[in-house]
Amino acid sequence: MEKILKINDLHVSVGDKEILKGISLTVKPDEIHAIMGPNGNGKSTLLKAIMGHPAYTVTSGTITFDDEDVLAMSVDERSRKGLFLAMQYPKEISGVTNSDFLRAAINARNEKPISLFKFIKEIDKGIKTLKMKDDLAHRFVNDGFSGGEMKRNEILQMMMIKPELAMLDEIDSGLDVDAIKLVADAALKLKEETKLGLMVVSHYERFFSLMKPTHAHVIVDGKIVVEGDAELVEKIDTDGYDWLYEELKIKPLKEERPMVYSLGTCARNKRNVNE
Amino acid sequence: MKNDKILESQDDYKYDFKDEDVTIYNTGKGLTEDVVRAISKAKDEPDWMLDIRLKAYHKFVEMSLPSFGPDLSEINFNDFTYFKRPSTAVESKWDKVPETIKNTFEKLKIPESEQKFLAGVSTQYESEVVYHNMLKEVEEKGVLFYDTDTALKKCPEIVKEYFGKIVSYADNKFAALNTAVWSGGSFIYVPKGVKLEKPLQSYFRINSELMGQFERTLIICDDDSDLHYVEGCTAPKYSNDSLHAAVVEIFVKKNAKCRYSTVQNWSPNIINLVTKRTLVEENGVMEWIDGNVGSHLNMKYPACVLAGKGAKGVCISIAVASNSQFQDAGAKMIHLAPDTSSTIISKSLSRRGGKVNYRGLVSIGPKAFNSRAKVECDTLILDDISSSDTIPTNIVSNNTSTIEHEATVSKISEEQLFYLMSRGLSEEEATQMIILGFIEPFTRELPMEYAVELNQLLKINMEGSIG
Structure with a gap:
């Protein structure tokens, strides 16, 4: 049976603030969904909520995968069911080698542990495909990695874990043109082999033009305001979002970035106030 | 003989x-x-x-x-x-x-x-x-x-x-x-x-x-x-x-x-x-x-008295305190001669109400010219009922020597757990992995069979500590 991800009227809050205000979406195997929209309007929130990030509270709505209630599952159960999130900011785990981490991840979903031989063969293949450094297996997870290396490492994990539905959260940012192509090719190859379903968040038309999405959704202020296919992606790339705002008479939320304070600036601000 | x-x-x-x-x-x-x-x-x-x-x-x-x-x-x-x-x-x-x-x-x-x-x-x-x-x-x-x-x-x-x-x-x-x-x-x-x-x-x-x-x-x-x-x-x-x-x-x-x-x-x-x-x-x-x-x-507090020119002292340690345990551990480096160097790396871990202190002394004496000392102590506290203190004493008594001191205290971060769990590891496995990674600078120094045993031991100790 086809494993389908169904999201229905999903509302998600962070703390007291509602970010997603009723999202409905269905992703089938072998489909590629582009998730678009201005920054700070809920794209990453949607992906993290599907994966079960503890900071994101689902207040109402449902998510099912293969007809099972995803919201009732812990993060690791979701992963073992076949969901995968390639993160925008992967975490570093110092002292833990990529090899140990990946083997634990693969073994978590298999009855029998993967043989060392098979593991080394697969990781070497992945390293070559993504043109990563040879010593990757022995380096600590994301420790001292460049932005580009981290992103490739996410894709390497995806290739080895072989999920059934993968979410790529700005996987192309921090990558140069050649690397973007490597990553897109690797994702498409996996899709071809395994009928992987994909949800892709990106700001760059370049990545979408390589990925060729079958569906596109634009999220503004926590709602999907327009849906379409590859053409919609192209139109947004050429014209931006303004036509949409006018047509639908809506306003995007401005992205809230946490203010960066340093002792120096606080002190200076205070002096300014006194002056 | x-x-x-x-x-x-x-x-x-x-x-x-x-x-x-x-x-x-x-x-x-x-x-x-x-x-x-x-x-x-x-x-x-x-x-x-x-x-x-x-x-x-x-x-x-x-x-x-x-x-x-x-x-x-x-x-x-x-x-x-x-x-x-x-x-x-x-x-x-x-x-x-x-x-x-x-x-x-x-x-x-x-x-x-x-x-x-x-x-x-x-x-x-x-x-x-x-x-x-x-x-x-x-x-x-x-x-x-x-x-x-x-x-x-x-x-x-x-x-x-x-x-x-x-x-x-x-x-x-x-x-x-x-x-x-x-x-x-x-x-x-x-x-x-x-x-x-x-x-x-x-x-x-x-x-x-x-x-x-x-x-x-x-x-x-x-x-x-x-x-x-x-x-x-x-x-x-x-x-x-x-x-x-x-x-x-x-x-x-x-x-x-x-x-x-x-x-x-x-x-x-x-x-x-x-x-x-x-x-x-x-x-x-x-x-x-x-x-x-x-x-x-x-x-x-293992100590080195660096009494000869160019002598070098190193102490790499871990202390793990669980339940009612109290670990008061650290190192001492006493520099008495010129061109001496020392390194202290201390990893402390407290959980389930344990208390773990780093207590250390680095003293570079007046005659220990051109000496260098480095202290790095990191603490990981696993829950709200456990505690830790870092009590360093660093003394330099000449103008040509330096002591570098770095200390961190942290908890297991939600983001790290989420990252590992999103790859299929249970909360317990993820926590273990983060902890074993934290003490890796110590385990890497042990002969292989001891390192394996220590990791195994800590895993057993941590069983059932989650949830």
Whole structure:
């Protein structure tokens, strides 16, 4: 049976603030969904909520995968069911080698542990495909990695874990043109082999033009305001979002970035106030 | 000493041992001057050793408990037996070893004969082949490797030259106690220019007194020699006697190198108060690799006195405190000569209400020009009921030297957990992975089999600690 991800009227809050205000979406195997929209309007929130990030509270709505209630599952159960999130900011785990981490991840979903031989063969293949450094297996997870290396490492994990539905959260940012192509090719190859379903968040038309999405959704202020296919992606790339705002008479939320304070600036601000 | 003599002495020792099995001798509870005399007499020691023991005993009575660290006032010194002649008859006490310890042995898949050895109820670990192979290499190179009691008989002149010379009996109350009543421990003399390829391990020393409460270890690495000594093992050591006060003295001569690796995992009733110190001469290198997992209360600060030009000291340690455990551990680096350098890396972990302190001293003296010291202490606190303090003392007394100090305290981050769990690891597996990663700078320094054992042990310890 086809494993389908169904999201229905999903509302998600962070703390007291509602970010997603009723999202409905269905992703089938072998489909590629582009998730678009201005920054700070809920794209990453949607992906993290599907994966079960503890900071994101689902207040109402449902998510099912293969007809099972995803919201009732812990993060690791979701992963073992076949969901995968390639993160925008992967975490570093110092002292833990990529090899140990990946083997634990693969073994978590298999009855029998993967043989060392098979593991080394697969990781070497992945390293070559993504043109990563040879010593990757022995380096600590994301420790001292460049932005580009981290992103490739996410894709390497995806290739080895072989999920059934993968979410790529700005996987192309921090990558140069050649690397973007490597990553897109690797994702498409996996899709071809395994009928992987994909949800892709990106700001760059370049990545979408390589990925060729079958569906596109634009999220503004926590709602999907327009849906379409590859053409919609192209139109947004050429014209931006303004036509949409006018047509639908809506306003995007401005992205809230946490203010960066340093002792120096606080002190200076205070002096300014006194002056 | 000739090679054949070493073998002979070991055989003697084993033989002796069987002889003594018939009678179990002990001095009864409490400590008096008569007890000290009785210990020395039972061991048939030279007068000079009795003199030191007696001086140390009077110092012990005089001295007060340490003014820092955990409260030791609960210790009633009259509750303990200070000397027991070992006997294989103790094997019958296997029944008395707590189930929890036995279960851990089971989980570590330690064979029963070895379990009994580790539990202190058996005196002989059946690994004589390994033991003899190791002994052969040692013999061929002229290294002396005995338990300290035997050393006092076989090479009294060397023991006399070094005993108490870097840890004086007047150093602290527990060094005084140890000097007064010591038994067992390891003695190693590595001759000039001898480099031992493989680590020397106490694990295989056939000696009931390995389990002693008041071990006295004396290691001398002569000029240009190289030794890696591994003391103890990661499996839990059970002992009925709850007060342990060991002294380890190490002398690293010119251009010599010594590494002393240990992971102590005493059972949770033990109060462990250890004085470990090395005198490092010109261009010598001393490395303490010191792991503290077990015991109820632990005070241990391995020290290097960098007395020769260019001497180097390293201490890499972990302390893990769970439940009601209190680990007060750290390191001391005393720079006395120019161009000396030291590194302290300390990893502390507290969970389930444990308390773990880093207490360290780095002192660069007025004559220790152009010296460098680096201290890095990281603490991971796993829950809200556990705690940790970092108590460093850093002193530089000249203008050409530097001390670098870095300290971090952290919790397991939600983001790290989410990351690992999103790849299918359970919360427990993810937490374990983060913890093992945190102490990796320590485990990487251990011989492979010890590193594997330590990781296994910590995993077992953490079972059921989540959720």
